[in-house]
Amino acid sequence: MNPAFLYALVGVGLFTLGLYALIVHAHLLRKILAINVMASGVFLVLVALATRTQGAAPDPVPHAMVITGIVVAVSATALALALMLRVRAETGRAELAEEPLE
């Protein structure tokens, strides 16, 4: 199979895998990991499909987008981790309550 599509499919797989883990796991750290895996999946789709250039150098625009995306992801992860620690400090658990407060 064309590697572009192979990696794109892997990206789709990572995206859904991350989505599954995000929904199923309660621990916030796992949720944050899951988001990162999902992001990697999206980035993979974005870059893999950029190689469809008939052997020429791949399209650089998605590369730039992914670098932007990686920085955004690390920023979000840092914020999420700090927030997770706050949740732990306030509630004693690194999980969210099942029911929103009502």
Add this chain to the structure above:
Amino acid sequence: MTLLQSVFDALLGFALLWLAWQALASPDLFKGIVLFIAFGLLMALAWVRLDAPDIALAEAAIGAGLTGALLLAALARLDKSSWRGFGRTPVRPPEGNNRDVIHPSKRDTKSAHEKTRKPKPITENGKGQAAFCGLLVVSLSALAAGLGYAVLTLPSQAPGLSDSVAASLEASGVSNPVTAVLLNFRGYDTLLELGVLLLALFGVWSFGVVPERRESSPGPVLDRLSRLLIPWLILVAGYLLWVGAHAPGGAFQAGSVLAAAGVLWLLTGWRLDTRFSGWPLRIILVAGLGVFVVVAVVLILMGGRLLEYPPSFAAALILLIEAAATLSIGITLAALFLGSRPETGPQR
């Protein structure tokens, strides 16, 4: 060789999925994070396979390296000894199945494994949970199948914007097309993205000053290692910054290497003197964004459009922006690793 490459690609793809699954499903959080870092390294390999060395560098440094460090630091702070005392409200002790363990040895991992064999379900009822998970698996499989199908129907040849980039590369001031896109063609994205990074720091700092976990003394080995490595790291960062104009590299990669130096330094127990943790630190943190904005405004005042570099100055301006950005990115990421605002001097 194509067959070998295909086999390699398939193996790598499979390994990525497997590692991701293991990282997410691992009952031991520490193990999960380690697997995630490994996942990040394999991702870097995938980027290389996809002819994206710039991303490979960024992924290895930021995606796997710094994110991993952030995750491990957070996990360490989640450990029981650290959260006691910095919560305001009296807290329930965590329940058995979320006592998260940091145990490198197999024996301990095993015991932890038993404790958290099942990740905490989101519905209490066992049967309902099974049904829910089943439904979820089915619908997500359908989603994956649909997305996969959609991807496969895309034309197998599509140049995207590579031709336009190539056509305008001359005028961009740099010869590395990715840097050209990042800092020139789509420089506005990068401007906003520096904002995102800074904003994350604002956010983390706004959560208040977390009393620091007293690390055990770093010991002579780490101390010596860091003394040896940090100058190298700074040098490498400078090199990456410089080389980014025409080869893989650039501000983000350089910044994250710089951040690695900072993280290493922080790990040895070094802290910024309170004299510098106020204004001087803030200035460095905003330098990247600030220089970017100033350049933008000056260009507009000179009659251009936003971020419209005169071709003759483009190279110099991009380098200027990148230099400031590298510094800010490095210090910001290191500050994010620290996890809260450093204590400032007596003016508070």
Add this chain to the structure above:
Amino acid sequence: MSDIHWPVIVILLPLAGGVACFLWPRRSVLLGLLTALGVVACVAGLGGQVVEQGAQRYAVGGWGAPLGIDLYADGLSLLMLTVTAVVGLGISVYSSGYFERARYGQDRARHFWPVWLFLWTALNALFLSADIFNLYVTLELLGLAAVALVALAGGADAVSGAMRYLLVSLLGSLFYLLGVALLYHSFGSVDIAILAQRVEPSPAVWAAMGLMIVGLLLKTALFPLHFWLPSVHASAPAPVSALLSALVVKASFYILLRLWLEVFPFANAALAQLLGLLGAAAVFWGGFQALRQTRLKMLIAYSTVAQLGYLFLAFPLASITGWTGALYMLLSHAAAKTAMFMAAGNILYFGGHDRIADLDRVVQRLPLTITAFALAGISIMGLPPSGGFIAKWLLLETAIRSAQWWWGGVLILGGLLSAAWVFKVVGYAFTRSEVPHEARAVPATMEWTALLMAVLAILLGLFAPWLLALLEIGSPFGRENAG
């Protein structure tokens, strides 16, 4: 005046202001207020330009789409920017009172301003962007800023809410981004106008549409994806709740609207009906839940769920009048909900609680605040001459004209539900209660801002022709024969 780069200034000014607030934290209130005034002035400048010269396209870096990023300002963007500017100014003034002397103290104030100004930057950038990847970046900027602001309130509820919000927001962005990836790789551009020309249905485009719509609906909190909203909006600091309800959820709606109108014009009627149905469900569910709440802020938050539902009624109606009706709803809801959350903030500030059953002692000592609440309520109910009435009128008119009267029924019943909870709260202003309450004086700025925002929500009903003409600049809704 005409050659000033207003679109750029509108984005860079709050960004620079945020940085300045970060650098000089002890001057942050002054700097923040100055920036707010400046942004309002610049939006007015941009408005003048757009009115004079029609829709504006601005090629950042001089490259132009598809290689570069374009900014685009038509009537729709201008309207959103204006709402943001006006509500933003109100929130700035309110916050200068709220954070300065509230129990939050100095420390929270210094963190509030930079983040808030960055959020404002994100909003302005978002409303001006014509590039779907750039929109992703602005969405992330917006989301992270909003989360940080929610967490400012401290306490278990707010922090958990912020965490939930962050996860939802990131998830929504990733869905959106995957859609962007598919669109880019289908058509080789991320510029909305170019996509609009090149787009044609294909499995990848359908997938992109599904992903982007789901992601944006998650952020817009359309029923049943609203689950995260009430606790977040209820636990955030009052000015933050106001801006979340008034502006932040609208931003993702705006993107959805743009995409729907330009990139996915082939989206079929069934999908539009589905969105309408979800909107209707949101109207009823939100209204019903609001009626059941015992805490004021929670009630207002659920009402936001309901009000967001109205916006989606325009999708099945799909005519210029319908879209303008939805936009007008958005507009007046922004003003009214800001006023309501500010009023709730005053009540909390004054009495230390927001239990509806014990409200009487508080509200009778805060006549301006309860007036603000009541006036905002009039707009939410859609009684004349408020902005909400105009919106309801336009939507109702479209529903009847297009012989889809059941959407009109949703509007009518939703209005009655709103009336029920508004009067449930307002009724407490008239009970007899003698027991004085332990109270702290509410700064006049806070009471007056709330009142002014509410009055604005009412006055919106009288400026409709002017605003609707503004909205038509660049015909964002197409040129089909008017509704």
Add this chain to the structure above:
Amino acid sequence: MNWGATLPLLVLASSLLPGLVIFFLPEERVATRTTLNLAGAVLKLVLVGVMIWGVFHGSHYETRLPLLPGLDLLLRADSLSMLFVVLSSILWLVTTVYAVGYLEGSPNRSRFFGFFSLCVTATVGVALAGNLVTFLLFYELLTLATYPLIVHRGTDEARRAGRTYLIYTVAGGTLLLLGTVWLYTLTGTLDFTARGFLSGLDEAHHAALIIIFVLLIAGLGVKAALIPLHGWLPQAMVAPAPVSALLHAVAVVKAGAFGIVRVVYDVYGVQFSASLGVTLPLAIVAAATIIYGSMRALFQDDLKRRLAFSTVSQVAYIVLGIAIAGPVAAVGGLVHLVHQGVMKITLFFCAGNLAETLGIHKVSEMNGVGRRMPWTMVAFTVAVFGMMGAPPLAGFISKWHLGLGALDVGQGWVIFILAGSSLLNAAYFLPILYAAWFKPPPDSWPAERSFGRRETAWALLAPPLVTAFLTLALGLLASAPFGLLQWARFITQLEYAP
């Protein structure tokens, strides 16, 4: 200055602005508040006088504000609106004086008078509205402005009444809105036009027009308290007496009745309504309301509740007059709009005086009260005879024209309704008079307050005497040049002239 465009706005502003200022007045600034109130009321009367003079001399007073593309807010003074404007501005002045006296010393007066002014503004707005959407605006404003007055006392009972009131009126407003929008989608205009603007519409729309008619009348019927939509009115009696007076005589119920007149005359047009076949059902509803209200009034011991049911019955006369669809009956209905207002306000003033001075709330407590408060009871008696339709008082004029008009168009059954209603009126009013004048007073009144030599405060006594005098004058001078009858004939001519 363009008087034609500004005068209607000034008429509105003369009560709106004082009202807004009063909201912000501290509670103890009694003198300022009273001055503002009275100044506003007098100014409004003067402005209305100017306007009448103008209308009779052929001036056009019209203010347009664009509301939506193709849809304006329109204020316009025509002969029908002047009828209602005059009524409300006169009665506002009188009621203001009364309310100042009545509420002396009670809490939250700034709030009360603020909403009171808003209420009158809304009423005048309803009167001057030149199209249906403007009407709707002021109609809803009226709902909002009266709610605080009903719950003013803040007791549980008051709040319950307020809730009932809102449920009815908000739902009614919604129906009105629905009908209005629907009509707009059919016609593209909502401006009131003599003889309506619908007759040119395609036959295909006639079914829709009938439904719209039902929606509009149901929306208006809530405020006009047509059965079965009258449930809020007796409950709303918990409000202070000036509010009851204003609500039942002028503002709320009249807005509803006035709206019905507008819809039948200036939206549908009488002829067109009749051809649609909607007037007869309306007449039957009105007739049923007349009888039902009177029957219920018979069995109320609470004086204000008895008056409330009487209102239900009396307001339906106006609707009946319109629905009979003949010129003479129409005159009867229109003059009753004014007559009922003047008479009923007198009754409520008197009831308020009894409650305020002697603590009397029930009919059974009224024995011999005529000796203790003769002037109040004289006013009461005049109004009661007027209500029953005794010549030469105002009520007689109305009923006479109604009866004549009904015969005129061959609807003889109306005569029986009128006769029955008059009998019932007598049955629930005369015993009160008998008890008040001829039965011996009790040893002590429920809660007596002393006002020196006078029977009660001056501010409480003067208003009912003035309105009782008006009742007499309207009856005697009905046919005078520029009198009420002539005016009403002028209005009906526009509608009925060939």
Add this chain to the structure above:
Amino acid sequence: MMPADYLSVVLLIAGGIFFLAGTLGLLRFPDVYTRLHALTKADNVGLGLIVAGLALHAESWTVVGKLLLIWLLVLLAGASVAHLVAAAARQRGIKAWKR
């Protein structure tokens, strides 16, 4: 193929074997200390062999220098980290494995 190429192949395969052995040790050895031992030693040598194999293919001396630099840095990091991990394990009181 040049003789240098044969040498390069041999070196690379040898390096691969060392890596394999190290990994096997990581999986099979009983405790943290023995695993560290296997991993660090085998990987350091394995990487050295691979670097040597690659250096034979290098286009210029700068590349050789870079490759050597990589090896030295990894040696340094590997040794230090192994020490740190072992020290941390000891501090936690994990006893060394005894038969």
